[in-house]
Amino acid sequence: AQTVTQSQPEMSVQEAETVTLSCTYDTSESDYYLFWYKQPPSRQMILVIRQEAYKQQNATENRFSVNFQKAAKSFSLKISDSQLGDAAMYFCAYGMEYGNKLVFGAGTILRVKS
Amino acid sequence: ETGVTQSPTHLIKTRGQQVTLRCSSQSGHNTVSWYQQALGQGPQFIFQYYREEENGRGNFPPRFSGLQFPNYSSELNVNALELDDSALYLCASSLDGRAEAFFGQGTRLTVV
Numbered sequence: 425a426q427t428v429t430q431s432q433p434e435m436s437v438q439e440a441e442t443v444t445l446s447c448t449y450d451t452s453e454s455d456y457y458l459f460w461y462k463q464p465p466s467r468q469m470i471l472v473i474r475q476e477a478y479k480q481q482n483a484t485e486n487r488f489s490v491n492f493q494k495a496a497k498s499f500s501l502k503i504s505d506s507q508l509g510d511a512a513m514y515f516c517a518y519g520m521e522y523g524n525k526l527v528f529g530a531g532t533i534l535r536v537k538s
Numbered sequence: 539e540t541g542v543t544q545s546p547t548h549l550i551k552t553r554g555q556q557v558t559l560r561c562s563s564q565s566g567h568n569t570v571s572w573y574q575q576a577l578g579q580g581p582q583f584i585f586q587y588y589r590e591e592e593n594g595r596g597n598f599p600p601r602f603s604g605l606q607f608p609n610y611s612s613e614l615n616v617n618a619l620e621l622d623d624s625a626l627y628l629c630a631s632s633l634d635g636r637a638e639a640f641f642g643q644g645t646r647l648t649v650v
Contacts, residue, residue, distance in 0.1 A: 457638065459637075459638070461641075466643065467644045467646075468643040469630070471639075515581075519638075521637050522635045524571070524586045524593050524594030525586060526571075526573075526630075526637070528580035528581050528582075529580055530580050531579070531580050
């Protein structure tokens with residue numbers, strides 16, 4: 425069974441600085457997807473970034489980028505120029521195309537200090 | 539493009555009662571998945587519906603059941619509510635069961 429582990433229950437970052445959230449996963453599959461979702465106090469899960477396992481190039485979306493290490497089964501999220509609006513719970517998730525479910529980690533609370 | 543919408547946003551039920559939660563999928567999406575998120579935890583997969591058929595189920599008892607309609611909206615039904623069923627219930631939609639899913643704002647269920 426696939427598992428996702430987020431070892432940082434809570435992280436803090438100063439506004440305008442950079443922070444990295446960690447995620448490791450376990451799978452025996454070779455083709456899969458990895459995601460980072462943001463869940464603010466409003467509760468809605470917002471897709472931040474996705475990475476296809478077959479792509480070696482790390483995904484980037486504006487201030488958000490990932491460091492995908494397939495052999496190490498590691499998938500970290502880097503947030504540059506942190507903003508107050510980035511404060512939220514961040515979840516790492518694993519899924520397979522047509523695989524019928526996402527497997528989530530326990531989440532990391534990100535606090536942004538002004 | 540219409541996003542995923544869920545109703546109601548909050549509700550309180552008594553132990554032993556039954557509840558129905560509703561979800562409208564994003565425009566063009568034919569797959570709906572339901573997740574249970576206990577306080578301070580990550581979402582746990584309950585089941586998925588694809589073209590009105592159940593397409594996978596997580597480790598939840600049979601008193602959790604679902605339905606998908608021809609317009610791809612979906613319901614989650616929970617019978618014989620228990621205190622531990624108190625959680626945020628999230629609905630996510632996708633196209634053809636693809637991994638990338640988009641979530642609604644959730645329904646907060648409190649069982650007393």
